[in-house]
Amino acid sequence: MSAEEAAASSPKKRKSRTTRGVKGKKKAKVFSRTEGQGKKAKKIDGRMKKLFRKRARDYNSDEDDDNEGNENLSLNSERTVEAESDEEAEEKELESGSEDEGDEMETGVMKFVEGCRAFSLAFNKITKKSVSEDLLGPVLSGHKKLLAEKLAEEEADHKVKADAKKEKNSLREKGHVKPANFLDSHEKFLISVATKGVVKLFNGVNKAQNAQKGLNPSRTKDAKALAKRRKAAFLSELHKKPTQDAESSKGANSAATKKEDGPGWAPLRDSYMLTSSKLKNWDKMQDTNAADDMGETPQFSSSDED
Amino acid sequence: MARFRNNKRKRDAVVRPIAKKPSGGGVDHVTGDKIPKSFVFSRGKLPGPLKQLQMDLRKLMLPFTALKLKEKKRNNLKDYLNVAGPMGVTHFLILSKTESASYLKVARTPQGPTLTFKICDYSLALDVAQSQLRPRCPQELFKNPPLIVLSGFGTGDQHLKLTTIMFQNIFPSIDINTVKLSSCQRIVLLNYNKETKLIDFRHYSIRLQPVGVSRRLRKFVQNHQAPDLRTLQDVSDFVTRAGYGSESEADDEAATVSLASDLGRANQASSKSAVKLQEIGPRMTLQLMKVEEGLCAGGVIFNEHGPVEEAKKQANQEENGEEDNNANQEENSEEDNDED
Numbered sequence: 001m002s003a004e005e006a007a008a009s010s011p012k013k014r015k016s017r018t019t020r021g022v023k024g025k026k027k028a029k030v031f032s033r034t035e036g037q038g039k040k041a042k043k044i045d046g047r048m049k050k051l052f053r054k055r056a057r058d059y060n061s062d063e064d065d066d067n068e069g070n071e072n073l074s075l076n077s078e079r080t081v082e083a084e085s086d087e088e089a090e091e092k093e094l095e096s097g098s099e100d101e102g103d104e105m106e107t108g109v110m111k112f113v114e115g116c117r118a119f120s121l122a123f124n125k126i127t128k129k130s131v132s133e134d135l136l137g138p139v140l141s142g143h144k145k146l147l148a149e150k151l152a153e154e155e156a157d158h159k160v161k162a163d164a165k166k167e168k169n170s171l172r173e174k175g176h177v178k179p180a181n182f183l184d185s186h187e188k189f190l191i192s193v194a195t196k197g198v199v200k201l202f203n204g205v206n207k208a209q210n211a212q213k214g215l216n217p218s219r220t221k222d223a224k225a226l227a228k229r230r231k232a233a234f235l236s237e238l239h240k241k242p243t244q245d246a247e248s249s250k251g252a253n254s255a256a257t258k259k260e261d262g263p264g265w266a267p268l269r270d271s272y273m274l275t276s277s278k279l280k281n282w283d284k285m286q287d288t289n290a291a292d293d294m295g296e297t298p299q300f301s302s303s304d305e306d
Numbered sequence: 307m308a309r310f311r312n313n314k315r316k317r318d319a320v321v322r323p324i325a326k327k328p329s330g331g332g333v334d335h336v337t338g339d340k341i342p343k344s345f346v347f348s349r350g351k352l353p354g355p356l357k358q359l360q361m362d363l364r365k366l367m368l369p370f371t372a373l374k375l376k377e378k379k380r381n382n383l384k385d386y387l388n389v390a391g392p393m394g395v396t397h398f399l400i401l402s403k404t405e406s407a408s409y410l411k412v413a414r415t416p417q418g419p420t421l422t423f424k425i426c427d428y429s430l431a432l433d434v435a436q437s438q439l440r441p442r443c444p445q446e447l448f449k450n451p452p453l454i455v456l457s458g459f460g461t462g463d464q465h466l467k468l469t470t471i472m473f474q475n476i477f478p479s480i481d482i483n484t485v486k487l488s489s490c491q492r493i494v495l496l497n498y499n500k501e502t503k504l505i506d507f508r509h510y511s512i513r514l515q516p517v518g519v520s521r522r523l524r525k526f527v528q529n530h531q532a533p534d535l536r537t538l539q540d541v542s543d544f545v546t547r548a549g550y551g552s553e554s555e556a557d558d559e560a561a562t563v564s565l566a567s568d569l570g571r572a573n574q575a576s577s578k579s580a581v582k583l584q585e586i587g588p589r590m591t592l593q594l595m596k597v598e599e600g601l602c603a604g605g606v607i608f609n610e611h612g613p614v615e616e617a618k619k620q621a622n623q624e625e626n627g628e629e630d631n632n633a634n635q636e637e638n639s640e641e642d643n644d645e646d
Contacts, residue, residue: 172353175408177427179437179589190508191583194495195561197455198512198581201480201490202563208482 341478343370344397345386347377352403355430360401362431362588366494366509367399368448370478383602390415397476400602410592411602412472418600419607421472423592426504431587442584447511450489451477458498465597465608466498469505487565493583503610507590510583517562517578520545 183191211229346364348357364373372395386398400411408428413420435441454477459470473496490512497506516524522544526533538544561581565573573579597608 171405173355175425175427176355177429178433179429181437186506187585190495190497190506191510191585193457193497194455194493194508194510194583195581197457197495198453198490198493198583199561199563201453201482202487202565202581205482205485205487206564 340396341370341394342396342475343394344399344476345372345375345390345395346399346401347375347381347386349383349400349402351379352401352408356401356403356408358430358432359428359588359590363399363401365431365448366452366492366588367476368451370451387416387601398601409595410590412476413601414472414475415601418598418602418604419468419472420596420598420600420602421469421594422596422598423505424595426591426593428591429587429589431509434585434587434589438584441586442511442513443586447491447586450491452492452494452509453477453480453490453512454494454496456496456498458500459496461498461500465594468597468607469594492586503593505592505594507588507592509586509588511586513582513584514563514565514573514579515582516573517580 344367346360346367348360352360364371364375389395390398396415398411398413398415400413402409402411408425410423410425411420412423431443435443454473456470456473459466477494493510493512495506495508495510497508498504499506522533533544535541535544562578563581564578593610594608595610596606599605599607
């Protein structure tokens, strides 16, 4: 198959190198040669190459023109033979794939040589063509529709993206409200509530601190008076429910008065160790006490802070 | 964990002296109460505005909070809890965001309880400042803790009571006998609306102005600049001619106080002063959704959506909160040791 193909393709190849007049003869010639002298051609190969190289060296570009007539003809014929024999050998090895490429290359070159006129014709046609004036320009005129389509598509894409962004942004900003420039009734109400609270506190502070104002704690007499006042406050505090006293750690009075009360350090107080039921029978339940120790201690420490 | 538990006693002996320090430092000098401290951080990724809100909340919680608390993606609640113990941090404010809404959790460390609020809407401090003609936000404002006013919570419901206590304890308590009025510069207001069950969260700055003094004189005393007298015939005009007072300047009897001590240049102790509040954000509308026993875990004491969901959620949380509970227990034992 490959040999036949090569044979079939060979005339084309020769076409490219030879002048048109000798078509038929050479075709036959080559055909016979290639069939018969497959091996011979190879043998010749090295010698021929040398010869050709030599000749090529001898030839200069200037001389080329003079010798073209006879020598080129003979040379060409021989060259083609050689080339074809080479190709055949190759084709036998590579079979189909490479051969086609070779073919196309050769045909391409041939068409370039041949198609100059066609090309010029085409070029002329294009240049002579009258182009309608358009925004998109003459070169892209053929793609006008496509371009418009693309632009529209892009726009749509952009829109989708913008929508997505908007949605995302709205999700980000969810619950975020910019307040109005004026105070509405609700805000005014809130401010009045807060103001009331502040006024209450300030008045309370005023009352408490004004009472102490004349008294200088560094003077013993005043200090006594202060202590008395605090004691009174403390006693009144005591007469309230005891639970309230414990709860209102925030209450300002209680914090101040507790200090007056007894020794600050918990072990010095009368009630030390008696309040916790668990420690009452400490000698009886030693084991359990050891276990409970951890849980119990913070209570004391908290009481001694007060 | 197991290893630690076995060696508990041994470890305690080593830890005690180190851990004792901060507990001594976290006490108010005057009243002797323990100063509550807070962390404001987020769980999960927050969008930009909420991050800003978080920053605003941190500013609001100043001075006893970590303003520049660095958060990392991998930080979990346990990490914060571990830091909170030695630092003496008592409260966590945790912001989070879901598809539907953003949430604020207010938790007491290390044991809870945790209140979960849904942030229905919010405005940042920046928005509030932009809405005002003359926003006022001097730096000294944040050097002292704010006062807190809770109103409308006294309906007797258990969860409201808990909310009240929680927010009362989030800021240092005030001793009326010793407090300096100059330290009362800000106020946080929480107003509970019975009908809508929403809590309005507002943050105001407190300003005191002497009553019965023309605006001109007040400005003259407050600013250290010579007044513009070009238009006047006589110096006495400056004092006698009444400045135009706007409606807001009309003295409101309810808003006047007599001060215990002098405050600034303008406010004398003997004279009366008017209390002016100006909002410095953030502003939030909160809805109490859930109250949990533990720190973001444990049994649900209160749920807005009713008991059916509550049971389900509780079951879920007991599964999830197993780890946190363990962390809590460890934390507790450590605290106990600090104090004894």
